[in-house]
Amino acid sequence: MLFYHFGYGPHGPSRRGKRLRPRLLMIVAQALGASIEEALDAAAALEMLHNYSLVHDDIEDRDELRHGRRTLWSVYGVAQAINAGDALCAVSFLTLACAVRHHPADRVLAMVDALHAAHRIMCDGQSLDIAFETAAQVDLDTYERMIACKTAALFEAACALGAYCGGADAAAIAAYRSLGRAFGMAFQIRDDVLGIWADQDATGKIAGNDIARRKWTFPVVWALAQPQSRPHDVVREAYAGGAPLQPGEVARVVAALDQLGAREAAGRAIAEHVGVLEAHSGAQVREFLLGSLDLVPRIP
Amino acid sequence: MLFYHFGYGPHGPSRRGKRLRPRLLMIVAQALGASIEEALDAAAALEMLHNYSLVHDDIEDRDELRHGRRTLWSVYGVAQAINAGDALCAVSFLTLACAVRHHPADRVLAMVDALHAAHRIMCDGQSLDIAFETAAQVDLDTYERMIACKTAALFEAACALGAYCGGADAAAIAAYRSLGRAFGMAFQIRDDVLGIWADQDATGKIAGNDIARRKWTFPVVWALAQPQSRPHDVVREAYAGGAPLQPGEVARVVAALDQLGAREAAGRAIAEHVGVLEAHSGAQVREFLLGSLDLVPRIP
Incomplete structure (x- = not known):
């Protein structure tokens, strides 16, 4: 097995x-x-x-x-x-x-x-x-x-x-831990973005798939934390429950997220964690981590 | 949880x-x-x-x-x-x-x-x-x-x-391992016997329950390894599959196992492993192990 x-x-x-x-x-x-x-x-x-x-x-x-x-x-x-x-x-x-x-x-x-x-x-x-x-x-x-x-x-x-x-000492191990954590956070939020806006051919992920399944991912959670507005209502109503969303409904939610600036907000959150990676002095590890965030190709 | x-x-x-x-x-x-x-x-x-x-x-x-x-x-x-x-x-x-x-x-x-x-x-x-x-x-x-x-x-x-x-050395650890293994085998076969012939009030186990669910336990596996006979057919046919067995069918299987001597065979298998426990020289551990096989009360 x-x-x-x-x-x-x-x-x-x-x-x-x-x-x-x-x-x-x-x-x-x-x-x-x-x-x-x-x-x-x-x-x-x-x-x-x-x-x-x-x-x-x-x-x-x-x-x-x-x-x-x-x-x-x-x-x-x-x-x-x-x-x-x-x-x-x-x-x-x-x-x-x-x-x-x-x-x-x-x-x-x-x-x-x-x-x-x-x-x-x-x-x-x-x-x-x-x-x-x-x-x-x-x-x-x-x-x-x-x-x-x-x-x-x-x-x-x-x-x-x-x-x-x-053979690192405790301080070095703790520093590497912070690096791994920042990478993991950036990696996951990036994965969330790809679950909504991915180029399917390049990533194998189906765009909007996470929305159809009403998955709570960064862009949606962030969007619903914003003040009330028309696009905010669209997202909230779609996530109120029921059967999986149909393609037309998914497209409306994605458009609402775009209007609210959820993609940019996710980008800012990723950038914050990427800042930790960029500040790491070891070139080998730094390049690997930054490069790995592109293993899944750049969002077009 | x-x-x-x-x-x-x-x-x-x-x-x-x-x-x-x-x-x-x-x-x-x-x-x-x-x-x-x-x-x-x-x-x-x-x-x-x-x-x-x-x-x-x-x-x-x-x-x-x-x-x-x-x-x-x-x-x-x-x-x-x-x-x-x-x-x-x-x-x-x-x-x-x-x-x-x-x-x-x-x-x-x-x-x-x-x-x-x-x-x-x-x-x-x-x-x-x-x-x-x-x-x-x-x-x-x-x-x-x-x-x-x-x-x-x-x-x-x-x-x-x-x-x-x-702080035992490797040889002592290996000897204790054998003891634990013998106990575990005796414990499980005894548990199997109780799943068929238990006194429900004393053990909380429902007599015949393992048979109703067609569970493969020692007495059944042993019985079906014996030469063909009428009671052997009863067990084999009951275990051929289908819905859970009704109480009347369970009783017939238990009677057939009795006729075949499956309970005594289980007793002999338990006794073989118990022999290893009895041979252990440490009184404290030996008494605990032998006593634990009676924690579930003796089969009447």
Whole structure:
């Protein structure tokens, strides 16, 4: 089942995702002088933990497709998929423990603890996100807390684990954490923007898809926090509940968001976090992070 | 949600299970000279990992009741319950890592690794058990592999973690592992027997319940491995599939199992594992294990 999820063996070849988190971990480790081998166990563990969360998220969100392939639960059933995800979580940490061949035990234990702390925080974020599905309203603070937990915590862990692999001290690890968090926030808000205004051919995302499903994303949450107006009413009424929105309704909501300046507001929020990345003095890590925000092509 | 699961706070008081695994861990640790404090983090982590597996098992088995209370998923929905289970898994390991205040880092890392290994093996067992639900037949070897993974692995981990807490060497840890495994096997087969022949008032288990649900348990798997006969046909035909069995059909299957001697066969299998427990030289641990097999009262 896990081979199926990863698109390996008889189940590949297929689009396998960008491997952003382990690449980030390894680039941080290398920037601090670690070899690839010294970072590999942690990088593999991180990618596995991320994929375990995807397997469970797909069940929780009832998503039947990921990267154009059927999700694990939609092929093997919910029971086997929950359990396969659990097994992947265990394998992730068994892999991380292998880092003891390159690092002292106390450092590996700190890494295990950091990854479980991220794991715990991700669950907080996912719990909020599930609750959003039936929420009548979501405020900006709660939305930012949700993405900080659900998305940014694992990028923060990627940077922290990379820094541990490079033998960094506590202050340097904390600095790398801030960097990972800023990247994660920018990455998620950018993802939200693409879910509304994406160029489908370039990104594989369907423009307006998040609106049709009434997903609470940055532009919508921001728009509904603005003073009452006609376009504000359009968004509010569309998000009041009911069946998925039809294409005509989606187009009206997107137009209202444009009128309100929600796209520019998202751009400003991204720019704020990108500022943290631009201020980082290490060229290798900085270029990787800024470049990764373009892995999904620029919004036209 | 986790408070609800454990029956704490506004959700209690309620029957909370026997806490068998953490008690076993602490008794092993104490037998080796450790204090309660030195074993407490590991014991709490173990009980949390066990409960995380219960939360997910209840979803996977669609069980709506546990200890007479509604299961987490049946109150909060599948999505939140999967995620709450995941969070509990993370909290379990964050708790285990706290053991570093009493033990050297390399020992704690070995404990974390041992618990993740058990976690991984439990998933193997659960995957087999889910597959059993739709299996036309289950052989005795596969059945024993299933319970060795799903049930015995965590008792094995209880003994191993207790031994680590007591500062045991590799040979002693391995010996305690064997003890935990033998106990787990005996415990599960005994549980299987109670699922068919239990005194409901004394155990809370409904006699014949596992038969009505066509569960593959030791007595049934053993019976179907015997040569063809009239009672053998009764069991085989009842397990050929279809709707849950009616009380009259259940009674006929139980009578057939009695005629075949399935209850005695289960007794012999239990006795074999109990022999390992009786041979253990430490009186405290031995008495606890033998006594625990009677926590659920003796079959009348």
